[in-house]
Amino acid sequence: MNKTYLIFRHEFVNTVKRTGFIIMTLVVPLVALLGIGIYHTVSGISKPVAEAEKVGYVDKAGGFDQFTSQGKITLVLFNNPDDANQALVRKEIKEYFVIPPDYISSGVVSRYTMQKELYPPPAVMNAINTFLLKNLLAGEVPAATAARIEAPLNLVTVTLTASGEVAPEQGGFGSFVFPGIFSLLLVLAIIFSSTYLLQGLGEEKENRLIEILLSSVSTGQLLTGKVLGIGTAGLVQVVVWVGSAPLLLNLASSSIGGFLSTVQLPAGFLILAIIYFILGYLLFAVISASIGAVSSSSREGQQLITIFTLPAVSPLWFISLLMMFPNNPVWIGLTIFPLTAPVAVMIRLGVTDVPAWQLAASIATLVVSIIAVLMITVRVFRIYLLMYGKRPGLGKVLVMAFKG
Amino acid sequence: MIDRPVTGQGNKALLEISGITKSFDHTRVVDNISFDIRPGEIFGLIGPNGAGKTTTIRMVMDIIKPDTGQVKVLGEILSEATKDNIGYLPEERGLYKKLTVMQSLLYIASLKGVEEGRARQRAGELLEHVGMAAHRNKKVEELSRGMSQLIQFLTTIIHEPRLMIMDEPFANLDPVNTELLKEMLFELRGQGRSVILSTHRMNEVEELCDRIFMINKGRGVLYGELKEIKSRYRRNSVFLDYQGELGELKGVATRREQPGAAELILEDGTTPGQILEQLVRRGVTINRYEVSTPPLHDIFLQVVGESHE
Numbered sequence: 001m002n003k004t005y006l007i008f009r010h011e012f013v014n015t016v017k018r019t020g021f022i023i024m025t026l027v028v029p030l031v032a033l034l035g036i037g038i039y040h041t042v043s044g045i046s047k048p049v050a051e052a053e054k055v056g057y058v059d060k061a062g063g064f065d066q067f068t069s070q071g072k073i074t075l076v077l078f079n080n081p082d083d084a085n086q087a088l089v090r091k092e093i094k095e096y097f098v099i100p101p102d103y104i105s106s107g108v109v110s111r112y113t114m115q116k117e118l119y120p121p122p123a124v125m126n127a128i129n130t131f132l133l134k135n136l137l138a139g140e141v142p143a144a145t146a147a148r149i150e151a152p153l154n155l156v157t158v159t160l161t162a163s164g165e166v167a168p169e170q171g172g173f174g175s176f177v178f179p180g181i182f183s184l185l186l187v188l189a190i191i192f193s194s195t196y197l198l199q200g201l202g203e204e205k206e207n208r209l210i211e212i213l214l215s216s217v218s219t220g221q222l223l224t225g226k227v228l229g230i231g232t233a234g235l236v237q238v239v240v241w242v243g244s245a246p247l248l249l250n251l252a253s254s255s256i257g258g259f260l261s262t263v264q265l266p267a268g269f270l271i272l273a274i275i276y277f278i279l280g281y282l283l284f285a286v287i288s289a290s291i292g293a294v295s296s297s298s299r300e301g302q303q304l305i306t307i308f309t310l311p312a313v314s315p316l317w318f319i320s321l322l323m324m325f326p327n328n329p330v331w332i333g334l335t336i337f338p339l340t341a342p343v344a345v346m347i348r349l350g351v352t353d354v355p356a357w358q359l360a361a362s363i364a365t366l367v368v369s370i371i372a373v374l375m376i377t378v379r380v381f382r383i384y385l386l387m388y389g390k391r392p393g394l395g396k397v398l399v400m401a402f403k404g
Numbered sequence: 405m406i407d408r409p410v411t412g413q414g415n416k417a418l419l420e421i422s423g424i425t426k427s428f429d430h431t432r433v434v435d436n437i438s439f440d441i442r443p444g445e446i447f448g449l450i451g452p453n454g455a456g457k458t459t460t461i462r463m464v465m466d467i468i469k470p471d472t473g474q475v476k477v478l479g480e481i482l483s484e485a486t487k488d489n490i491g492y493l494p495e496e497r498g499l500y501k502k503l504t505v506m507q508s509l510l511y512i513a514s515l516k517g518v519e520e521g522r523a524r525q526r527a528g529e530l531l532e533h534v535g536m537a538a539h540r541n542k543k544v545e546e547l548s549r550g551m552s553q554l555i556q557f558l559t560t561i562i563h564e565p566r567l568m569i570m571d572e573p574f575a576n577l578d579p580v581n582t583e584l585l586k587e588m589l590f591e592l593r594g595q596g597r598s599v600i601l602s603t604h605r606m607n608e609v610e611e612l613c614d615r616i617f618m619i620n621k622g623r624g625v626l627y628g629e630l631k632e633i634k635s636r637y638r639r640n641s642v643f644l645d646y647q648g649e650l651g652e653l654k655g656v657a658t659r660r661e662q663p664g665a666a667e668l669i670l671e672d673g674t675t676p677g678q679i680l681e682q683l684v685r686r687g688v689t690i691n692r693y694e695v696s697t698p699p700l701h702d703i704f705l706q707v708v709g710e711s712h713e
Contacts, residue, residue, distance in 0.1 A: 210498075
């Protein structure tokens with residue numbers, strides 16, 4: 001049987017049987033489930049008035065007597081603040097506000113409530129706002145105009161293609177959902193897979209199993225088997241996460257259903273997602289392997305790999321800037337720089353159209369980097385895997401790589 | 405029977421090492437070493453710490469490549485295919501802790517090209533042979549140090565290699581398991597397989613090895629039949645157990661005597677045979693007459709000492 005396949009099978013089976021792997025595979029959907037649960041609970045608590053509510057008011061300016069029913073909030077008129085205050089104490093009303101005589105000139109309205117709060121509840125604010133607006137405009141302008149003043153802008157943006165046709169994919173937050181989630185999963189998969197690879201190599205190096213392995217197979221077979229075996233396990237993890245998405249979205253749709261109907265997959269996203277997942281994983285896998293070879297213990301390896309995984313995650317830190325300025329030269333740089341490319345491209349695909357030349361340049365630099373790191377790794381692998389307890393400097397590694 | 409006999413290889417060298425050299429950081433760790441291993445022998449690779457034994461072994465195992473020189477296994481330049489004919493027991497033992505005994509044996513056997521059914525059968529037989537059949541489903545981390553070393557030994561021979569390289573195979577073993585392992589090594593030798601034994605324990609080398617190669621500071625300093633080397637380094641003296649009177653003996657420089665026993669140090673040019681002749685002529689009853697050869701330990705110290713000077 002092919003030895004690369006034997007190592008692949010061994011690495012795959014042993015990775016998916018690891019307790020850490022199983023926990024991580026289950027934890028991501030569970031955390032998402034928990035998130036949805038918390039969202040439901042919180043939004044349930046602060047839901048805009050589940051039952052009809054009464055809010056009192058005292059009109060000292062005069063003329064505010066119509067439109068007292070605002071959705072589920074009913075506005076109850078009191079003759080003076082004392083009456084309103086007593087009604088509040090008796091809990092007949094939830095709160096009250098006073099429109100002073102100089103309201104027209106000052107705009108000041110005093111609100112009285114027994115709740116301690118940072119900010120008035122939006123539902124109450126809206127109700128008072130609309131009530132005041134409608135009463136101010138009553139009789140002055142036609143009803144339709146009053147309604148327009150209340151909500152003057154209902155913006156509908158249509159994205160056109162280069163030829164002026166309506167674009168099939170209209171962008172917006174809806175098309176950012178998949179790339180956003182995918183880039184996060186990509187980062188998680190890259191970090192976990194490179195951790196497994198490092199731990200495995202560290203263990204084999206520490207207990208000298210590496211010598212038995214290298215006396216049985218070639219460096220190329222060992223590296224290929226390991227990278228593909230652990231990579232496939234990482235892919236299985238992502239498939240489980242993505243597979244649980246429909247269930248989670250279904251659960252989530254009861255609360256954010258309106259938004260979910262706008263979710264769409266950007267054109268060509270799936271193909272690019274697969275390409276970048278594979279290239280991104282391969283790059284970090286070969287980097288992990290070379291770090292595993294030169295570091296003296298798996299703990300030291302974990303510290304060193306962080307230097308490389310931080311750039312991979314970095315586009316996520318500046319995601320809001322990316323959303324505002326998706327075509328800034330900095331983002332173009334991150335798209336082409338191999339360490340940041342996988343995540344930067346995923347996010348940008350959700351926000352804007354990434355020009356083909358940038359994708360081509362980014363894929364090309366990734367492929368070249370993978371080949372270059374792989375060549376260096378294969379050359380230094382044997383030498384440094386057998387040097388226990390001392391880690392060579394970067395200069396020495398490069399000299400070794402070129403000397404062979 | 406722990407292995408099938410090897411057939412059809414004649415007396416061709418199993419392993420030929422010709423002029424291999426290896427340097428690290430401008431330091432020559434192995435310097436122009438050559439030796440060969442014949443079928444059916446236990447070969448001692450000895451030398452002080454840091455002499456270059458492990459680097460030599462790693463070059464034989466193709467773990468690292470020599471800067472110059474070549475390694476041939478069964479007449480062919482070392483390649484991926486020839487690796488399956490070699491078994492390797494490194495000095496520091498390592499097995500996957502989370503795997504069971506059986507899984508460990510099967511994984512290593514598969515990497516050495518053994519088909520799964522055959523590997524399973526071999527693993528069963530070997531475990532039975534060393535009395536560990538009951539532990540086949542135990543995880544390696546649950547085994548004692550000695551037990552896991554036995555398992556490691558089995559991974560070295562499960563693929564029925566023609567050549568085995570064993571670095572300190574008896575370290576950590578109790579006397580019972582040490583004897584068991586020695587028996588197995590002799591059995592393997594009897595089947596025409598060869599073993600390179602790298603060790604510091606000179607008594608083991610004397611007990612087990614047919615030929616030796618001694619390396620010091622990267623260079624070969626002793627190579628040949630163990631008996632021949634010992635005779636080359638013999639002191640010119642004889643041990644004697646006797647009854648009667650020795651009297652004056654011609655050709656004896658000094659003597660150390662105890663009642664009924666003596667060590668006679670001979671003058672240059674006197675042979676043990678000439679002394680024996682004198683004793684027989686005098687009618688001395690001789691119970692033991694032995695030409696003194698120094699223990700390998702002393703030869704080792706002497707050679708290492710000489711090369712330090």
